[in-house]
Amino acid sequence: MTAGNGAERPARTGRRPGQSGAREAILAAARARFADIGFDKTSVRAVATDAGVDPALVHHYFGTKQQLFAAVVELPVDPEATLRVIEAAPLDRLGETILRTVVAVWDSPAGPGVVAMVRSVLAGSHDPSLARAFLLEVVLERVRRRIATPQDDGRARISLVASQMIGVLVGRKVIGVEPLASMSAADLVAAVGPTLQRYLTGDIGQEPVSR
Amino acid sequence: MTAGNGAERPARTGRRPGQSGAREAILAAARARFADIGFDKTSVRAVATDAGVDPALVHHYFGTKQQLFAAVVELPVDPEATLRVIEAAPLDRLGETILRTVVAVWDSPAGPGVVAMVRSVLAGSHDPSLARAFLLEVVLERVRRRIATPQDDGRARISLVASQMIGVLVGRKVIGVEPLASMSAADLVAAVGPTLQRYLTGDIGQEPVSR
Numbered sequence: 001m002t003a004g005n006g007a008e009r010p011a012r013t014g015r016r017p018g019q020s021g022a023r024e025a026i027l028a029a030a031r032a033r034f035a036d037i038g039f040d041k042t043s044v045r046a047v048a049t050d051a052g053v054d055p056a057l058v059h060h061y062f063g064t065k066q067q068l069f070a071a072v073v074e075l076p077v078d079p080e081a082t083l084r085v086i087e088a089a090p091l092d093r094l095g096e097t098i099l100r101t102v103v104a105v106w107d108s109p110a111g112p113g114v115v116a117m118v119r120s121v122l123a124g125s126h127d128p129s130l131a132r133a134f135l136l137e138v139v140l141e142r143v144r145r146r147i148a149t150p151q152d153d154g155r156a157r158i159s160l161v162a163s164q165m166i167g168v169l170v171g172r173k174v175i176g177v178e179p180l181a182s183m184s185a186a187d188l189v190a191a192v193g194p195t196l197q198r199y200l201t202g203d204i205g206q207e208p209v210s211r
Numbered sequence: 212m213t214a215g216n217g218a219e220r221p222a223r224t225g226r227r228p229g230q231s232g233a234r235e236a237i238l239a240a241a242r243a244r245f246a247d248i249g250f251d252k253t254s255v256r257a258v259a260t261d262a263g264v265d266p267a268l269v270h271h272y273f274g275t276k277q278q279l280f281a282a283v284v285e286l287p288v289d290p291e292a293t294l295r296v297i298e299a300a301p302l303d304r305l306g307e308t309i310l311r312t313v314v315a316v317w318d319s320p321a322g323p324g325v326v327a328m329v330r331s332v333l334a335g336s337h338d339p340s341l342a343r344a345f346l347l348e349v350v351l352e353r354v355r356r357r358i359a360t361p362q363d364d365g366r367a368r369i370s371l372v373a374s375q376m377i378g379v380l381v382g383r384k385v386i387g388v389e390p391l392a393s394m395s396a397a398d399l400v401a402a403v404g405p406t407l408q409r410y411l412t413g414d415i416g417q418e419p420v421s422r
Binding site: 119121122131132135136155156159160162163164165166167168170171172174175176177178179180181183187190191192194195198199204205206 | 330332333342343346347366367370371373374375376377378379381382383385386387388389390391392394398401402403405406409410415416417
């Protein structure tokens, strides 16, 4: 993944070595807030207050709230670039675009770090509420907003997308189920892309849910 | 799950208490063989030889080779009854039948044991080659035989089915992604059944593979 916004991206390490205590305090405060009340309800201001620092310092060290979250869950990649590609896809190609871009990350040098994180969540050594919040509130929330209608909030749809993507990740990278594990990205997109597209915009046989 | 063949089923515990050493020796020998060479190539006779017992004793303690395998991976349910229901389903309802019967096991009193086993495999504390062998050679092999044609050995298809089933299990029972986690079995079958059916018998966009 290339970010393409290097100029705006805050330095994560190397600067202000004397303040690493503040950095750790911010991470600890953010971890506690995100775990307690989730991503949406956590504000950078509240995290800064808990950590005893100015909100500007939180942004200086970590960037956006989403990037702070990625640091808390020790995500080895910045999801922003991937999410931007997905958001730019036409609605009728959203399924294959999600699959293609996410599989590209898993197959990249950052992939083993992602797999290690997923493994530790599944094993219970990470707090599953953080993994859940990350998956639903950060990654999939922006997809959900694109597919939501007044009649259907899209939550069932994105949880189904999550199930298939988790299964592809685990089958390919954790258990190593062949031939899935060595299937080319093109074959994977041909097989699984239509599944995701149906979950997102097709008939999934449910009563619509609105909020 | 009810087995319906209680008369044929060997007692697993309680008999011959003096011979528990033999039982452990059989389990250890079977574990080593299954991990080394997989389910297919392991014979009950070879396990018995390694354990220094008569093959009849292996059958007495554990039943079939498949039941021995289930004991080795500490599977909390006997997959036989579930597999029989799946094998009895008409080909065009195979997808929904797999989903319905497997979800019934996960939602049964045996479910937490299955989830714990899956968790420990994903965490790496069980040998993944055993999990892979169990999934592909025992559970899915019998489904594969039903869908295989001279032009398509069905392996890609069942690995795709495995990916979606793993994702539903992890999303529902391990991470707890809502509303998937609390979705009724009927809604789940309506949403995910067609995915499995397409993977099994529909167009998955791949070049057919034969062996």
